[in-house]
Amino acid sequence: MSQQDGDKPAENKKPKAVALLSGGLDSSLAVRMMLEEGIDVEAVAVKTPFCDFDCGKGCGQRVKEVADELGIKLKTVYFGEEYLRMLKNPKYGYGSGMNPCIDCRGMMYSAAKEHMKKINADFVITGEVLFQRPMSQNNRALHIIEKETGMECKVLRPLSAKHLPPTDAENLGLIKRENMGDIKGRSRKGQLTMAKHFGMSDPPNAAGGCLLTDPSFSKRVKDILDHCDDIPTLNDIELLKVGRHFRIMHDAKFVVGRNEDENEVMKALAADGDIVMEVKDHVGPTCILRCKSYNDPLLAKCAAIAARYSDAPRHELSNVSITVNGDKSEVRVMPADIETIEMIRI
Numbered sequence: 001m002s003q004q005d006g007d008k009p010a011e012n013k014k015p016k017a018v019a020l021l022s023g024g025l026d027s028s029l030a031v032r033m034m035l036e037e038g039i040d041v042e043a044v045a046v047k048t049p050f051c052d053f054d055c056g057k058g059c060g061q062r063v064k065e066v067a068d069e070l071g072i073k074l075k076t077v078y079f080g081e082e083y084l085r086m087l088k089n090p091k092y093g094y095g096s097g098m099n100p101c102i103d104c105r106g107m108m109y110s111a112a113k114e115h116m117k118k119i120n121a122d123f124v125i126t127g128e129v130l131f132q133r134p135m136s137q138n139n140r141a142l143h144i145i146e147k148e149t150g151m152e153c154k155v156l157r158p159l160s161a162k163h164l165p166p167t168d169a170e171n172l173g174l175i176k177r178e179n180m181g182d183i184k185g186r187s188r189k190g191q192l193t194m195a196k197h198f199g200m201s202d203p204p205n206a207a208g209g210c211l212l213t214d215p216s217f218s219k220r221v222k223d224i225l226d227h228c229d230d231i232p233t234l235n236d237i238e239l240l241k242v243g244r245h246f247r248i249m250h251d252a253k254f255v256v257g258r259n260e261d262e263n264e265v266m267k268a269l270a271a272d273g274d275i276v277m278e279v280k281d282h283v284g285p286t287c288i289l290r291c292k293s294y295n296d297p298l299l300a301k302c303a304a305i306a307a308r309y310s311d312a313p314r315h316e317l318s319n320v321s322i323t324v325n326g327d328k329s330e331v332r333v334m335p336a337d338i339e340t341i342e343m344i345r346i
């Protein structure tokens with residue numbers, strides 16, 4: 001787009017796009033392609049309770065760094081309970097794990113759409129690559145997501161645009177279709193060539209993973225959705241990310257920390273009504289029993305599991321402390337036997 005060169009009054013009319021930015025290579029490239037086309041870009045990053053785009057540096061830090069490198073403004077949108085409600089019953093179902101990609105992308109498109117309206121942008125861009133992800137990046141899924149969100153022709157995927165129908169951005173001459181990408185599939189070759197073109201010496205990897213595509217984490221998610229009356233709390237979801245999990249009864253779940261760090265996280269996550277257990281006199285895990293009601297046999301069963309994962313001798317009675325809403329008591333149990341435990345492990 002060179003028609004604005006030296007034409008000062010046209011500055012306000014520079015086309016504007018909202019980018020869905022993940023912090024990974026593909027969405028970064030999509031932004032760079034737009035900047036090269038002379039488009040003003042602002043980014044929206046979406047954080048779900050299950051995504052991990054912070055790479056351990058703190059919430060959303062990685063994507064902030066990428067936005068800074070690109071020199072664009074960033075708005076971060078956090079999905080909470082509304083995401084869990086969708087996850088409980090996604091209109092378009094799940095992928096290979098508990099990943100409701102079509103519905104999830106729909107929520108992301110809606111967030112981008114809202115920002116697009118707010119800043120009066122002309123269109124939205126994403127780093128989506130046709131056929132890169134089986135559930136959400138095929139022609140049918142892309143069409144469904146656009147239709148569901150009222151974004152037909154408004155979403156440009158610069159990396160794959162030549163394989164997709166022209167959008168408003170091309171039809172209105174805001175960008176040149178011939179400058180768009182023709183990447184498709186799972187290979188990263190095209191993206192790496194593009195990264196070279198943009199002089200990116202150390203291109204980022206794909207964005208942080210989504211826990212909902214992880215098979216073992218998905219089992220925990222399915223379990224909690226199957227066993228809660230309405231939707232889980234955000235605290236329930238955070239608890240899924242640590243410890244070993246055991247389904248003791250329909251409304252009783254027991255979580256056992258796996259190391260010191262997890263023990264600390266679990267102490268912080270312990271909510272009102274949670275029963276916290278720790279083995280006395282031996283190194284062992286912090287455990288949380290989350291249940292609607294409890295009785296002595298239930299406490300003893302959980303205490304035995306706690307003892308099994310401690311350094312307490314396998315064939316001797318151990319003391320396990322039990323704290324409920326600040327009230328402390330103690331129970332004496334034999335460590336549970338591992339085969340029994342494994343049968344109820346999620």
Ligand code: SF4
Nearest residue numbers: 099100101104105210
């Ligand atoms: S992989 Fe996860 S974050 Fe990505 S679209 Fe699917 S559910 Fe959403």
